[in-house]
């Protein structure tokens with residue numbers, strides 16, 4: 001089967017423009033399999049190919065793995081819109097012990113029924129209930145920053161803890177206070193699981209489990225896993241009792257409450273509920289904190305843009321620095337909206353997602369082979385110079401309506417698109433706007449370094465390798 005598979009992939013691959021790499025190893029050496037090198041090489045290769053041949057499909061071989069990367073909206077639309085090819089690649093395998101096969105990882109009928117069940121939890125009436133929570137934690141964030149005004153500091157952990165508190169309360173109804181107490185076992189466990197999972201996925205010598213045990217990585221992972229699972233299970237048990245006693249106020253309903261209400265109707269086990277809760281904890285804070293961190297960075301490097309965004313916030317919210325942002329206000333913050341969109345263009349929090357083809361698949365003019373992988377890369381598309389002429393420049397005007405009208409809707413896909421897009425998109429957009437308005441009202445951010453000095457790694461998220469180090473000055 002394996003040999004047949006590779007032959008089939010080779011046969012179809014030969015019909016697609018592009019080279020096949022070196023015999024046996026393919027393109028492994030060109031990319032050095034390094035998450036800091038790979039994105040730059042890939043974008044360079046893509047832009048050269050598009051310029052010289054006009055083709056919009058990068059073809060790569062990593063040993064026997066055949067990877068295709070559509071590079072513009074018109075081509076990528078085919079794979080994103082299909083309801084058949086929804087199986088993820090193996091990128092998240094390492095997180096399965098933590099997340100099980102919740103919404104992010106599941107496929108087929110399980111994914112379909114979970115998606116249908118979970119979609120109403122992101123209805124705007126539910127999101128409205130989360131706005132107060134987001135404002136409250138954003139206020140705590142800026143209050144805590146007051147003491148550090150005038151200092152150069154890493155804003156990445158600052159926004160990360162804020163996002164973690166928000167997702168914990170909206171998902172489980174539990175106040176975590178990771179901003180005030182970052183050393184709690186659960187907070188440390190979540191941080192460790194994210195970083196160890198990423199490390200295992202990236203370092204090929206850690207792929208065999210015995211190597212992970214030998215180097216002590218697996219023991220650390222298992223310890224954090226036990227703490228995280230225990231925490232979630234305890235919260236689920238407590239919440240079940242609170243609901244039964246009618247102690248959960250209707251305006252403080254968490255995502256978990258809706259799952260518990262569906263438990264019987266959908267025949268959900270405790271484990272089913274736990275995996276969905278953990279999936280939201282996983283997907284719902286690292287992504288938004290990357291989005292926030294990069295927006296702070298882009299603004300710190302572009303003082304005029306930051307000032308214009310600040311003036312808009314003051315115009316909309318007035319001089320009361322402690323006024324909460326409402327959903328109505330959000331629609332009025334057009335310039336800030338463009339700034340956030342543009343930072344997610346240049347630094348998309350999720351740089352790659354994958355699909356593993358279950359059948360031969362016609363992707364526009366390219367016939368891709370069964371068992372080939374498709375890499376959907378917001379990072380690459382957003383830097384395609386045939387779509388964004390000054391692709392590496394931070395320019396919020398890229399999202400002026402007249403410029404957007406010249407592009408395909410799928411040329412901008414930070415949240416992916418189609419039936420398997422990000423279910424938390426609106427939640428994330430609310431959160432980013434709320435936290436940014438609180439930050440901008442109280443502080444000015446400044447960087448001595450130019451925007452392009454940032455080193456990033458394309459891991460599960462686009463991680464700023466050295467953090468987001470900026471000077472924070474009270475206004």
Ligand code: HEM
Pocket residue numbers: 103104105115279280283284285287288291348349350353354414415416417419420421422423424425427428
């Ligand atoms: C800026 C923040 C965020 C970004 C950029 C982002 C991006 C993405 C992307 C690219 C995907 C993959 C879609 C695909 O495979 O085609 C995804 C999936 C997902 N996201 Fe987000 N996300 C963000 C925030 C959130 C939040 C806040 C939540 C939950 C509250 C969330 C929950 C999920 C879930 C559960 C999935 C899996 C959906 C499915 O497979 O049906 N995300 N996200």
